[in-house]
Amino acid sequence: MNVHNSAVERLCRRNVPLAKFSTYGIGGNANYLAMPETSEELAELLQDCKRRGMPWFIFGMGSNILFPDEPGRDTVFITLKNMAEIKANEDRWYVSAGTPMSLLSLLGLVGGTDMLDFTFLLPGCLGAGIYMNAKYNAQQICDIVDVVYYIDTEDPSLQVRSISAEDCRFAYKQSIFQQHPWIVLGADLKLCVSSEEQVRTAAVLLAEWKARGSHPSSLPSFFSFFLGEIHSLAGRGIQTPQTMLDIIRYRTGKKHFDYPSCGSVFKNNYDYGVATGFLVDKLNLKGTEHGGAIISPHHGNMILNYNQATAADVIYLINLITEAVHKEFGFVPEPEIVLVEEKDKNSL
Numbered sequence: 001m002n003v004h005n006s007a008v009e010r011l012c013r014r015n016v017p018l019a020k021f022s023t024y025g026i027g028g029n030a031n032y033l034a035m036p037e038t039s040e041e042l043a044e045l046l047q048d049c050k051r052r053g054m055p056w057f058i059f060g061m062g063s064n065i066l067f068p069d070e071p072g073r074d075t076v077f078i079t080l081k082n083m084a085e086i087k088a089n090e091d092r093w094y095v096s097a098g099t100p101m102s103l104l105s106l107l108g109l110v111g112g113t114d115m116l117d118f119t120f121l122l123p124g125c126l127g128a129g130i131y132m133n134a135k136y137n138a139q140q141i142c143d144i145v146d147v148v149y150y151i152d153t154e155d156p157s158l159q160v161r162s163i164s165a166e167d168c169r170f171a172y173k174q175s176i177f178q179q180h181p182w183i184v185l186g187a188d189l190k191l192c193v194s195s196e197e198q199v200r201t202a203a204v205l206l207a208e209w210k211a212r213g214s215h216p217s218s219l220p221s222f223f224s225f226f227l228g229e230i231h232s233l234a235g236r237g238i239q240t241p242q243t244m245l246d247i248i249r250y251r252t253g254k255k256h257f258d259y260p261s262c263g264s265v266f267k268n269n270y271d272y273g274v275a276t277g278f279l280v281d282k283l284n285l286k287g288t289e290h291g292g293a294i295i296s297p298h299h300g301n302m303i304l305n306y307n308q309a310t311a312a313d314v315i316y317l318i319n320l321i322t323e324a325v326h327k328e329f330g331f332v333p334e335p336e337i338v339l340v341e342e343k344d345k346n347s348l
């Protein structure tokens, strides 16, 4: 095989700072980084990685990931955020894995339904939203997907498979995709196509999102894009519903978009019955700093990168909280963010 013509060589950029691909703004240089635009390109890459024995790491916007300071030299980092597509399939919407979840709220708004409002300003792409079963208040991504399309990376043919949402073992921040080496390609939503106007608006929104270029994983830029879109819809007579105004107030109040972060670091322990952020508050750990990282003074479950933090700085504070919660409240809090290992190892 001619290595120079291989998919990895053709589709990967070399020596790319992962910090630019994470809302944390943290991560060393990736030797290989790919942004496939189609599922065919993705399959080609995976086949080539398998042939060459190279590990890969699949991700979306990087809003729930802590990349390592020294990424594995042979790991191929693959972001699906260029696989952004919204398609009306007869009466149903198909949305691909790289589409930002927040775009779905606008699709719903134009279609006259409030079922997607909760995705407004929820960072990240749909593929990871399904993988993590992302949520806001009582609503979760599993409430809005009908059929999920995916690749089983252990299947030599890498053919596209589908699974009904009912079989996806969705639970609080859990899905079947965390239990298998499967990559989500997209999903049919439960949302029906309501009008030609909705189809046209979906195309415009997607084009505007793509026109932002390389889609930096910057939270202020994410926030200003969606704020701009909601204002422009309001200018066309589509009023912003109260739920979305409340989301703006909540997320700006908690300073979600002011500093690089990955949102909540830990899951809530519902058996214990008190939110992790509240426990951190009770432990007086809010505002604790280490290196360039700080436990948010506004939200005990967020660790911010406020001054060129390293992954090691964030991990130090994660361990500090873990030990303090264990000692004081008797359980080990489960991380919500995904800590990407330094060593080369096949991983979703």
Ligand SMILES: Cc1cc2nc3c(=O)[nH]c(=O)nc-3n(C[C@H](O)[C@H](O)[C@H](O)COP(=O)(O)OP(=O)(O)OC[C@H]3O[C@@H](n4cnc5c(N)ncnc54)[C@H](O)[C@@H]3O)c2cc1C
Residues within 6 Å of the ligand: 023, 057, 058, 059, 060, 061, 062, 063, 064, 065, 080, 097, 122, 123, 124, 125, 126, 127, 128, 129, 130, 131, 132, 133, 134, 135, 136, 177, 182, 183, 184, 185, 219, 256, 257, 261, 262, 263, 264, 338, 348
């Ligand atoms: C300010 C802020 C606020 C947040 N608020 C919330 C909130 O209210 N609710 C909430 O649920 N989350 C919240 N999050 C976390 C984040 O929005 C979600 O976890 C989101 O689903 C992550 O999407 P992503 O594309 O950035 O995933 P990434 O961070 O890129 O990846 C996360 C995980 O998903 C896996 N993955 C990614 N794409 C795929 C795929 N196509 N197939 C299989 N696996 C895949 C990755 O391997 C990784 O393990 C917040 C984050 C931030 C920064």
